[in-house]
Amino acid sequence: MSEVLLEVDGLTVEYLSQEGSVKACADVSFTLHRGQILGVAGESGSGKSTLITALTRLQRPPAVTSAGRLVYHPVDGDKVDLLTLSERRLRAYRWSELAIVLQSAMDCLNPVMRLGDQFEDVLRCHDSQLTRRQAWDRAEELVAMVGIGPERLRSYPHELSGGMRQRSLIALALACDPDLIVMDEPTTAVDVVMQRQILAQLLKLQDQLGFAVVFVTHDLSLLLELADQIAIMYGGRIVELGSAREIYTAPKHPYTRGLRDSFPPLHGELVTMQGIPGSPPDLRTPPPGCAFHPRCADRLDACDQRIPLLRQVGRNDVACLLYEETP
Numbered sequence: 001m002s003e004v005l006l007e008v009d010g011l012t013v014e015y016l017s018q019e020g021s022v023k024a025c026a027d028v029s030f031t032l033h034r035g036q037i038l039g040v041a042g043e044s045g046s047g048k049s050t051l052i053t054a055l056t057r058l059q060r061p062p063a064v065t066s067a068g069r070l071v072y073h074p075v076d077g078d079k080v081d082l083l084t085l086s087e088r089r090l091r092a093y094r095w096s097e098l099a100i101v102l103q104s105a106m107d108c109l110n111p112v113m114r115l116g117d118q119f120e121d122v123l124r125c126h127d128s129q130l131t132r133r134q135a136w137d138r139a140e141e142l143v144a145m146v147g148i149g150p151e152r153l154r155s156y157p158h159e160l161s162g163g164m165r166q167r168s169l170i171a172l173a174l175a176c177d178p179d180l181i182v183m184d185e186p187t188t189a190v191d192v193v194m195q196r197q198i199l200a201q202l203l204k205l206q207d208q209l210g211f212a213v214v215f216v217t218h219d220l221s222l223l224l225e226l227a228d229q230i231a232i233m234y235g236g237r238i239v240e241l242g243s244a245r246e247i248y249t250a251p252k253h254p255y256t257r258g259l260r261d262s263f264p265p266l267h268g269e270l271v272t273m274q275g276i277p278g279s280p281p282d283l284r285t286p287p288p289g290c291a292f293h294p295r296c297a298d299r300l301d302a303c304d305q306r307i308p309l310l311r312q313v314g315r316n317d318v319a320c321l322l323y324e325e326t327p
């Protein structure tokens with residue numbers, strides 16, 4: 001087993017309002033190893049983006065992380081709970097240890113700065129010894145890694161295609177050679193062909209440079225190709241966690257099965273898609289017990305009374321009363 005990079009333990013994030021709180025991420029735990037790709041999938045509103053902003057400590061009010069630990073293991077030095085760090089100390093970890101790529105490159109890139117200047121900013125902010133020339137040289141190397149020519153560094157973001165902007169963001173995330181890149185739907189804004197190209201490039205770079213990735217998407221089929229491990233989220237909780245292979249070939253949670261069967265199979269005969277009846281819960285008024293029980297064809301009497309805990313079932317970790325001896 002490779003080295004541990006990040007231990008997420010009981011992470012809970014709530015959106016506070018006068019009407020009460022919405023627990024958008026509840027008791028989320030997983031361990032990420034160096035160089036591993038963890039995919040997080042789930043329907044809209046399952047808490048994926050909330051998890052990403054909590055992992056990177058980018059969440060803003062009304063969101064608060066109300067419980068949990070985010071224990072980061074640097075290559076050299078002692079492990080540290082990122083949740084306990086002040087903003088100032090956290091800055092040392094951003095970009096150089098932990099970088100983020102978000103869905104919309106247009107929102108992340110500064111529209112009034114040339115691409116090269118944005119690279120220069122990040123690079124020189126983390127290495128004050130670097131000259132402008134050296135920073136531009138490094139920026140050229142970085143954009144070349146994602147297939148963008150050096151002349152594009154003189155462009156403003158609006159002069160680039162959507163795919164180029166998204167690839168630039170990935171290159172920017174790599175600027176300080178991080179150990180972990182957190183990605184929130186990084187390819188939803190581009191067409192399918194470009195999506196494939198970007199993902200192929202990402203996998204190649206990951207193989208060369210060895211960073212770990214947490215990759216969030218609603219598209220489970222994408223993760224089956226990309227991820228080592230997959231976490232399935234529903235109603236703010238991880239309901240199943242396992243290798244991509246096990247999640248595809250032997251999903252245990254009824255929701256994981258439903259999600260998998262909502263996509264056409266990769267091989268074999270054409271089949272009628274099943275889908276999952278009903279819609280995800282409104283987390284302001286979550287159903288009692290297991291949040292999936294109102295939509296679950298396999299529900300038991302106890303499912304509306306108790307929230308199942310994630311426990312090992314076969315090779316996966318599953319939160320479902322179907323697998324408990326006394327439900």
Ligand SMILES: Nc1ncnc2c1ncn2[C@@H]1O[C@H](COP(=O)(O)OP(=O)(O)OP(=O)(O)O)[C@@H](O)[C@H]1O
Binds near residue numbers: 022049218
């Ligand atoms: N600013 C906010 N205030 C109150 N509730 C919020 C806020 N942002 C998100 N939520 C709630 O938190 C829950 C999780 O939202 P989140 O955006 O994390 O889900 P998601 O899985 O990323 O969805 P999507 O795939 O649509 O981006 C939802 O029920 C949402 O209504």
